[in-house]
Amino acid sequence: MKRIWSSILVLSLIVVVLAGCTRDGGEIDSKDNGKLKVVTTTTIIADVVRNLAGDLVEVEALMGPGVDPHLYKASAGDVKRMSQADMVIYNGLQLEGKMGEVFENIKGKVIFAANEDLDESKLLDFDTNPGYFDPHVWFDVQIWKSATQRIAEGLKTLDSENGVKYDENLEKYLTQLDELDKYVRDRTGEIDPDKRILVTAHDAFQYFGNQYGFEVSGLQGISTDAEAGTSDVRQLANFIVDKKIKVIFIESSVPRKNIEALKEAVKAKGFDVKIGGELYSDSTGDAGTPAESYIGTVKANIDTIVNALK
Ligand SMILES: [Zn+2]
Structure with missing residues (x-):
């Protein structure tokens, strides 16, 4: 079956x-x-x-x-x-x-x-x-x-x-x-290997991580159908504190509040994590912007990631 x-x-x-x-x-x-x-x-x-x-x-x-x-x-x-x-x-x-x-x-x-x-x-x-x-x-x-x-x-x-x-x-x-x-490989090369950790709103970046060598963790799962629960927030907050991750990312197609809640949970543990920018996850960017195309979207994402993590 x-x-x-x-x-x-x-x-x-x-x-x-x-x-x-x-x-x-x-x-x-x-x-x-x-x-x-x-x-x-x-x-x-x-x-x-x-x-x-x-x-x-x-x-x-x-x-x-x-x-x-x-x-x-x-x-x-x-x-x-x-x-x-x-x-x-x-x-x-x-x-x-x-x-x-x-x-x-x-x-x-x-x-x-x-x-x-x-x-x-x-x-x-x-x-x-x-x-x-x-x-x-x-x-x-x-x-x-x-x-x-x-x-x-x-x-x-x-x-x-x-x-x-x-x-x-x-x-x-x-x-x-x-x-x-x-381009993605070259830009990835600008980040120290131990800093290649991507924490985002939902699990949209596993293929990206797999191909380009990032450890990836999403607050919500692969589908946004299931809301992140308090235990998901707690677990990911612990992960961020343990790994001393400095930036996490919001996504264009997921409400910002979930990542804000994660940021607060990290703060409650005495650690400070910043929001490193917005990634396009399940769509391109707006028409008339450099990210309106698929290629522009992927470039915008890796630029945001590299600028925040390096
Ligand atoms: Zn998705």
């Missing part, structure tokens, strides 16, 4: 091609401005689609910057947008924990498992839920390259006549992701 669930849940990126593409068994014909419409759940996925598709498609994210995907419930408008889109792309691995039923209920669709080739050995366990995986794969740039390739495959299936264009864009973007990966 666990195996079956694993197989289902390893489909970290699911591309849903809606009824449009099966009309007449051929290409999409549902365009009012001549462009294919792609709807994504998070801004992170939307940005990848923009990079791969350029102006070939119109892309829209249901969740804006700073929205928590673990708690997000689809509105009637969202369901309408998804059913009118030519393709819907979501992260999966239970990131959109309240939307599973909505995806299942969209009628007349073809589903591609965009991450079916994602190496299961690279996925991290969801600690409290055996058989499930941590969904925050995008902070390991190497894993996110695989996801990007799968999204490109999905777009090519949707819009095969522009296949060459998607391939060209993919190649360019993968080069940029390699540069990003190097």
Whole structure:
């Protein structure tokens, strides 16, 4: 049974091609401005689609910057947008924990498992839920390259006549992701190894820590669905005092009050910990800021981390 669930849940990126593409068994014909419409759940996925598709498609994210995907419930408008889109792309691995039923209920669709080739050995366990995986794969740039390739495959299936264009864009973007990966490693090198400890609002950075060599601890678990209890705050406060950690981080998609409570708990133990800045966890930054793209988001995070910890 666990195996079956694993197989289902390893489909970290699911591309849903809606009824449009099966009309007449051929290409999409549902365009009012001549462009294919792609709807994504998070801004992170939307940005990848923009990079791969350029102006070939119109892309829209249901969740804006700073929205928590673990708690997000689809509105009637969202369901309408998804059913009118030519393709819907979501992260999966239970990131959109309240939307599973909505995806299942969209009628007349073809589903591609965009991450079916994602190496299961690279996925991290969801600690409290055996058989499930941590969904925050995008902070390991190497894993996110695989996801990007799968999204490109999905777009090519949707819009095969522009296949060459998607391939060209993919190649360019993968080069940029390699540069990003190097940037994160170079900046990490500026921090003493014993200072590479990241304490954040929820457990969104395990893949990041795993790939780039940080010890990571989140106040809330992998999902924000369960509130942090007093024992979680106490345990993490003890950890901070024991390790003499000087800074902790708030997150853009989690209320600040939890980290403030942790800071106070540490203070009650006679130790002072500062808030080292805000990290983008489950979405990109706001439009018009340097962090509006996935690459900008990852750069902003590592810059904030390095400036606070070094
Ligand atoms: Zn999260």
